[in-house]
Amino acid sequence: MNCRKFLKNLNFFAEGELDESLCRLMEQHVKVCPQCATEWKKTQKLFLFLNSVPKIKAPPYFEAQLNQRIENLQPSIWHWVVDSFSFILNRRFQWVSLSLCVGLISGIVLFFAQDNFRGSITAIPTNGILTVNHESNPQQLADIGYISVEEGSFQFPEIHSDDISKFMDTSKNESNIPTSHGIQPVNIMVVNF
Structure with a gap:
Protein backbone atom coordinates (compact mmCIF):
# COMPACT_ATOMS: atom_id res chain seq x y z
CA MET A 1 0.00 0.00 0.00
CA VAL A 53 -18.99 15.48 22.58
CA PRO A 54 -22.38 15.02 24.27
CA LYS A 55 -25.17 14.17 21.89
CA ILE A 56 -28.22 16.39 21.85
CA LYS A 57 -31.57 14.82 21.22
CA ALA A 58 -33.42 16.27 18.25
CA PRO A 59 -36.88 17.73 18.81
CA PRO A 60 -39.81 15.46 18.01
CA TYR A 61 -40.71 15.14 14.34
CA PHE A 62 -37.44 16.83 13.33
CA GLU A 63 -36.57 14.20 10.74
CA ALA A 64 -40.07 14.22 9.25
CA GLN A 65 -40.08 18.03 9.03
CA LEU A 66 -36.63 18.05 7.46
CA ASN A 67 -37.63 15.47 4.86
CA GLN A 68 -40.79 17.46 4.09
CA ARG A 69 -38.75 20.64 3.54
CA ILE A 70 -36.37 18.83 1.22
CA GLU A 71 -39.25 17.40 -0.81
CA ASN A 72 -40.90 20.82 -1.08
CA LEU A 73 -37.78 22.49 -2.41
CA GLN A 74 -38.21 23.27 -6.07
CA PRO A 75 -35.07 23.63 -8.12
CA SER A 76 -34.39 27.12 -9.34
CA ILE A 77 -33.97 28.02 -12.99
CA TRP A 78 -30.22 28.26 -12.43
CA HIS A 79 -30.08 24.59 -11.34
CA TRP A 80 -32.10 23.60 -14.39
CA VAL A 81 -29.71 25.49 -16.70
CA VAL A 82 -26.62 23.99 -15.05
CA ASP A 83 -28.08 20.48 -15.21
CA SER A 84 -29.17 20.91 -18.83
CA PHE A 85 -25.84 22.23 -20.05
CA SER A 86 -23.49 20.35 -17.75
CA PHE A 87 -21.98 18.59 -20.78
CA ILE A 88 -20.41 21.95 -21.75
CA LEU A 89 -18.38 21.89 -18.55
CA ASN A 90 -17.05 18.43 -19.33
CA ARG A 91 -13.39 18.69 -20.37
CA ARG A 92 -13.95 16.35 -23.29
CA PHE A 93 -16.48 18.68 -24.89
CA GLN A 94 -14.92 22.06 -24.06
CA TRP A 95 -13.30 22.54 -27.48
CA VAL A 96 -16.43 21.39 -29.28
CA SER A 97 -18.56 23.73 -27.17
CA LEU A 98 -16.15 26.61 -27.72
CA SER A 99 -16.11 26.13 -31.49
CA LEU A 100 -19.91 25.88 -31.59
CA CYS A 101 -20.25 29.09 -29.58
CA VAL A 102 -17.75 30.95 -31.78
CA GLY A 103 -19.52 29.71 -34.91
CA LEU A 104 -22.93 30.68 -33.57
CA ILE A 105 -21.79 34.16 -32.53
CA SER A 106 -20.00 34.67 -35.87
CA GLY A 107 -23.09 33.58 -37.77
CA ILE A 108 -25.33 35.94 -35.82
CA VAL A 109 -22.94 38.86 -36.29
CA LEU A 110 -22.57 38.20 -40.02
CA PHE A 111 -26.32 37.78 -40.46
CA PHE A 112 -27.16 41.11 -38.85
CA ALA A 113 -24.14 42.97 -40.23
CA GLN A 114 -24.48 41.94 -43.87
CA ASP A 115 -26.63 44.94 -44.78
CA ASN A 116 -23.99 47.25 -43.37
CA PHE A 117 -21.18 45.94 -45.57
CA ARG A 118 -22.78 45.22 -48.93
CA GLY A 119 -25.77 46.25 -50.93
CA SER A 120 -27.30 46.21 -54.36
CA ILE A 121 -26.34 49.35 -56.23
CA THR A 122 -27.70 50.47 -59.57
CA ALA A 123 -24.94 52.27 -61.46
CA ILE A 124 -25.48 54.62 -64.38
CA PRO A 125 -22.46 55.65 -66.47
CA THR A 126 -22.77 59.33 -67.40
CA ASN A 127 -20.09 61.71 -68.62
CA GLY A 128 -17.30 59.32 -67.72
CA ILE A 129 -18.36 59.18 -64.04
CA LEU A 130 -20.23 56.28 -62.52
CA THR A 131 -23.29 57.53 -60.62
CA VAL A 132 -25.00 54.91 -58.47
CA ASN A 133 -28.32 54.71 -56.68
CA HIS A 134 -28.13 52.57 -53.55
CA GLU A 135 -31.01 51.07 -51.56
CA SER A 136 -29.46 51.40 -48.10
CA ASN A 137 -27.85 54.24 -46.16
CA PRO A 138 -25.67 56.41 -48.45
CA GLN A 139 -24.07 58.27 -45.56
CA GLN A 140 -22.59 55.02 -44.25
CA LEU A 141 -20.82 54.43 -47.56
CA ALA A 142 -19.61 58.02 -47.59
CA ASP A 143 -18.26 57.63 -44.05
CA ILE A 144 -15.95 54.78 -45.07
CA GLY A 145 -14.45 56.96 -47.80
CA TYR A 146 -15.55 55.17 -50.95
CA ILE A 147 -18.18 57.58 -52.27
CA SER A 148 -19.27 61.16 -52.21
CA VAL A 149 -22.95 61.89 -51.66
CA GLU A 150 -24.72 64.44 -53.86
CA GLU A 151 -28.51 64.86 -53.76
CA GLY A 152 -29.47 61.23 -53.28
CA SER A 153 -27.01 59.77 -55.75
CA PHE A 154 -23.50 58.51 -55.20
CA GLN A 155 -20.47 59.31 -57.27
CA PHE A 156 -17.34 57.24 -57.53
CA PRO A 157 -14.94 59.74 -59.07
CA GLU A 158 -12.20 57.15 -59.37
CA ILE A 159 -14.35 54.76 -61.41
CA HIS A 160 -14.91 55.68 -65.06
CA SER A 161 -17.31 54.13 -67.53
CA ASP A 162 -14.45 52.07 -69.00
CA ASP A 163 -14.01 50.32 -65.63
CA ILE A 164 -17.66 49.33 -65.21
CA SER A 165 -17.02 45.79 -66.43
CA LYS A 166 -14.92 45.17 -63.31
CA PHE A 167 -17.98 45.70 -61.15
CA MET A 168 -20.61 43.93 -63.24
CA ASP A 169 -22.58 41.23 -61.47
CA THR A 170 -23.13 38.55 -64.10
CA SER A 171 -25.03 36.27 -61.72
CA LYS A 172 -28.14 38.53 -61.93
CA ASN A 173 -29.93 39.72 -65.03
CA GLU A 174 -31.97 42.39 -63.32
CA SER A 175 -32.95 45.60 -64.98
CA ASN A 176 -33.87 48.30 -62.51
CA ILE A 177 -33.81 51.05 -65.14
CA PRO A 178 -35.55 50.79 -68.53
CA THR A 179 -33.05 49.94 -71.27
CA SER A 180 -34.95 52.06 -73.79
CA HIS A 181 -33.02 55.07 -72.52
CA GLY A 182 -29.78 53.37 -73.55
CA ILE A 183 -28.66 53.03 -69.92
CA GLN A 184 -27.49 49.64 -68.73
CA PRO A 185 -27.88 49.02 -64.96
CA VAL A 186 -24.94 47.53 -63.12
CA ASN A 187 -25.26 45.76 -59.76
CA ILE A 188 -22.20 46.38 -57.61
CA MET A 189 -21.31 44.75 -54.32
CA VAL A 190 -19.81 47.26 -51.91
CA VAL A 191 -17.41 45.70 -49.44
CA ASN A 192 -15.90 47.52 -46.47
CA PHE A 193 -12.12 47.04 -46.57
Whole structure:
Protein backbone atom coordinates (compact mmCIF):
# COMPACT_ATOMS: atom_id res chain seq x y z
CA MET A 1 0.00 0.00 0.00
CA ASN A 2 1.24 3.50 -0.80
CA CYS A 3 0.76 6.68 1.26
CA ARG A 4 -1.78 8.22 -1.10
CA LYS A 5 -4.07 5.20 -0.89
CA PHE A 6 -3.61 5.11 2.88
CA LEU A 7 -4.62 8.76 3.29
CA LYS A 8 -7.59 8.25 0.98
CA ASN A 9 -8.93 5.43 3.18
CA LEU A 10 -7.86 6.89 6.54
CA ASN A 11 -11.30 8.13 7.66
CA PHE A 12 -12.98 4.87 6.67
CA PHE A 13 -10.28 3.00 8.58
CA ALA A 14 -10.87 5.13 11.70
CA GLU A 15 -14.62 4.50 11.52
CA GLY A 16 -14.10 0.76 10.99
CA GLU A 17 -15.84 0.69 7.62
CA LEU A 18 -13.11 -1.15 5.68
CA ASP A 19 -13.00 -4.89 5.06
CA GLU A 20 -10.49 -7.06 6.91
CA SER A 21 -7.91 -7.40 4.13
CA LEU A 22 -7.73 -3.62 3.62
CA CYS A 23 -7.56 -3.07 7.41
CA ARG A 24 -4.55 -5.39 7.61
CA LEU A 25 -2.82 -3.52 4.78
CA MET A 26 -3.49 -0.20 6.53
CA GLU A 27 -2.09 -1.52 9.84
CA GLN A 28 1.03 -2.82 8.10
CA HIS A 29 1.56 0.52 6.38
CA VAL A 30 1.26 2.41 9.69
CA LYS A 31 4.07 0.25 11.11
CA VAL A 32 6.36 1.00 8.15
CA CYS A 33 5.64 4.66 7.33
CA PRO A 34 6.26 7.26 10.10
CA GLN A 35 4.39 10.10 8.28
CA CYS A 36 1.25 8.02 7.85
CA ALA A 37 1.57 6.84 11.47
CA THR A 38 1.52 10.51 12.57
CA GLU A 39 -1.58 11.15 10.45
CA TRP A 40 -3.21 8.03 11.92
CA LYS A 41 -2.59 9.30 15.48
CA LYS A 42 -4.06 12.72 14.63
CA THR A 43 -7.13 11.10 13.10
CA GLN A 44 -7.60 8.86 16.15
CA LYS A 45 -7.44 11.90 18.48
CA LEU A 46 -9.98 13.73 16.33
CA PHE A 47 -12.41 10.79 16.37
CA LEU A 48 -11.99 10.40 20.15
CA PHE A 49 -12.82 14.09 20.61
CA LEU A 50 -15.85 13.89 18.32
CA ASN A 51 -17.14 10.82 20.17
CA SER A 52 -16.70 12.57 23.55
CA VAL A 53 -18.99 15.48 22.58
CA PRO A 54 -22.38 15.02 24.27
CA LYS A 55 -25.17 14.17 21.89
CA ILE A 56 -28.22 16.39 21.85
CA LYS A 57 -31.57 14.82 21.22
CA ALA A 58 -33.42 16.27 18.25
CA PRO A 59 -36.88 17.73 18.81
CA PRO A 60 -39.81 15.46 18.01
CA TYR A 61 -40.71 15.14 14.34
CA PHE A 62 -37.44 16.83 13.33
CA GLU A 63 -36.57 14.20 10.74
CA ALA A 64 -40.07 14.22 9.25
CA GLN A 65 -40.08 18.03 9.03
CA LEU A 66 -36.63 18.05 7.46
CA ASN A 67 -37.63 15.47 4.86
CA GLN A 68 -40.79 17.46 4.09
CA ARG A 69 -38.75 20.64 3.54
CA ILE A 70 -36.37 18.83 1.22
CA GLU A 71 -39.25 17.40 -0.81
CA ASN A 72 -40.90 20.82 -1.08
CA LEU A 73 -37.78 22.49 -2.41
CA GLN A 74 -38.21 23.27 -6.07
CA PRO A 75 -35.07 23.63 -8.12
CA SER A 76 -34.39 27.12 -9.34
CA ILE A 77 -33.97 28.02 -12.99
CA TRP A 78 -30.22 28.26 -12.43
CA HIS A 79 -30.08 24.59 -11.34
CA TRP A 80 -32.10 23.60 -14.39
CA VAL A 81 -29.71 25.49 -16.70
CA VAL A 82 -26.62 23.99 -15.05
CA ASP A 83 -28.08 20.48 -15.21
CA SER A 84 -29.17 20.91 -18.83
CA PHE A 85 -25.84 22.23 -20.05
CA SER A 86 -23.49 20.35 -17.75
CA PHE A 87 -21.98 18.59 -20.78
CA ILE A 88 -20.41 21.95 -21.75
CA LEU A 89 -18.38 21.89 -18.55
CA ASN A 90 -17.05 18.43 -19.33
CA ARG A 91 -13.39 18.69 -20.37
CA ARG A 92 -13.95 16.35 -23.29
CA PHE A 93 -16.48 18.68 -24.89
CA GLN A 94 -14.92 22.06 -24.06
CA TRP A 95 -13.30 22.54 -27.48
CA VAL A 96 -16.43 21.39 -29.28
CA SER A 97 -18.56 23.73 -27.17
CA LEU A 98 -16.15 26.61 -27.72
CA SER A 99 -16.11 26.13 -31.49
CA LEU A 100 -19.91 25.88 -31.59
CA CYS A 101 -20.25 29.09 -29.58
CA VAL A 102 -17.75 30.95 -31.78
CA GLY A 103 -19.52 29.71 -34.91
CA LEU A 104 -22.93 30.68 -33.57
CA ILE A 105 -21.79 34.16 -32.53
CA SER A 106 -20.00 34.67 -35.87
CA GLY A 107 -23.09 33.58 -37.77
CA ILE A 108 -25.33 35.94 -35.82
CA VAL A 109 -22.94 38.86 -36.29
CA LEU A 110 -22.57 38.20 -40.02
CA PHE A 111 -26.32 37.78 -40.46
CA PHE A 112 -27.16 41.11 -38.85
CA ALA A 113 -24.14 42.97 -40.23
CA GLN A 114 -24.48 41.94 -43.87
CA ASP A 115 -26.63 44.94 -44.78
CA ASN A 116 -23.99 47.25 -43.37
CA PHE A 117 -21.18 45.94 -45.57
CA ARG A 118 -22.78 45.22 -48.93
CA GLY A 119 -25.77 46.25 -50.93
CA SER A 120 -27.30 46.21 -54.36
CA ILE A 121 -26.34 49.35 -56.23
CA THR A 122 -27.70 50.47 -59.57
CA ALA A 123 -24.94 52.27 -61.46
CA ILE A 124 -25.48 54.62 -64.38
CA PRO A 125 -22.46 55.65 -66.47
CA THR A 126 -22.77 59.33 -67.40
CA ASN A 127 -20.09 61.71 -68.62
CA GLY A 128 -17.30 59.32 -67.72
CA ILE A 129 -18.36 59.18 -64.04
CA LEU A 130 -20.23 56.28 -62.52
CA THR A 131 -23.29 57.53 -60.62
CA VAL A 132 -25.00 54.91 -58.47
CA ASN A 133 -28.32 54.71 -56.68
CA HIS A 134 -28.13 52.57 -53.55
CA GLU A 135 -31.01 51.07 -51.56
CA SER A 136 -29.46 51.40 -48.10
CA ASN A 137 -27.85 54.24 -46.16
CA PRO A 138 -25.67 56.41 -48.45
CA GLN A 139 -24.07 58.27 -45.56
CA GLN A 140 -22.59 55.02 -44.25
CA LEU A 141 -20.82 54.43 -47.56
CA ALA A 142 -19.61 58.02 -47.59
CA ASP A 143 -18.26 57.63 -44.05
CA ILE A 144 -15.95 54.78 -45.07
CA GLY A 145 -14.45 56.96 -47.80
CA TYR A 146 -15.55 55.17 -50.95
CA ILE A 147 -18.18 57.58 -52.27
CA SER A 148 -19.27 61.16 -52.21
CA VAL A 149 -22.95 61.89 -51.66
CA GLU A 150 -24.72 64.44 -53.86
CA GLU A 151 -28.51 64.86 -53.76
CA GLY A 152 -29.47 61.23 -53.28
CA SER A 153 -27.01 59.77 -55.75
CA PHE A 154 -23.50 58.51 -55.20
CA GLN A 155 -20.47 59.31 -57.27
CA PHE A 156 -17.34 57.24 -57.53
CA PRO A 157 -14.94 59.74 -59.07
CA GLU A 158 -12.20 57.15 -59.37
CA ILE A 159 -14.35 54.76 -61.41
CA HIS A 160 -14.91 55.68 -65.06
CA SER A 161 -17.31 54.13 -67.53
CA ASP A 162 -14.45 52.07 -69.00
CA ASP A 163 -14.01 50.32 -65.63
CA ILE A 164 -17.66 49.33 -65.21
CA SER A 165 -17.02 45.79 -66.43
CA LYS A 166 -14.92 45.17 -63.31
CA PHE A 167 -17.98 45.70 -61.15
CA MET A 168 -20.61 43.93 -63.24
CA ASP A 169 -22.58 41.23 -61.47
CA THR A 170 -23.13 38.55 -64.10
CA SER A 171 -25.03 36.27 -61.72
CA LYS A 172 -28.14 38.53 -61.93
CA ASN A 173 -29.93 39.72 -65.03
CA GLU A 174 -31.97 42.39 -63.32
CA SER A 175 -32.95 45.60 -64.98
CA ASN A 176 -33.87 48.30 -62.51
CA ILE A 177 -33.81 51.05 -65.14
CA PRO A 178 -35.55 50.79 -68.53
CA THR A 179 -33.05 49.94 -71.27
CA SER A 180 -34.95 52.06 -73.79
CA HIS A 181 -33.02 55.07 -72.52
CA GLY A 182 -29.78 53.37 -73.55
CA ILE A 183 -28.66 53.03 -69.92
CA GLN A 184 -27.49 49.64 -68.73
CA PRO A 185 -27.88 49.02 -64.96
CA VAL A 186 -24.94 47.53 -63.12
CA ASN A 187 -25.26 45.76 -59.76
CA ILE A 188 -22.20 46.38 -57.61
CA MET A 189 -21.31 44.75 -54.32
CA VAL A 190 -19.81 47.26 -51.91
CA VAL A 191 -17.41 45.70 -49.44
CA ASN A 192 -15.90 47.52 -46.47
CA PHE A 193 -12.12 47.04 -46.57
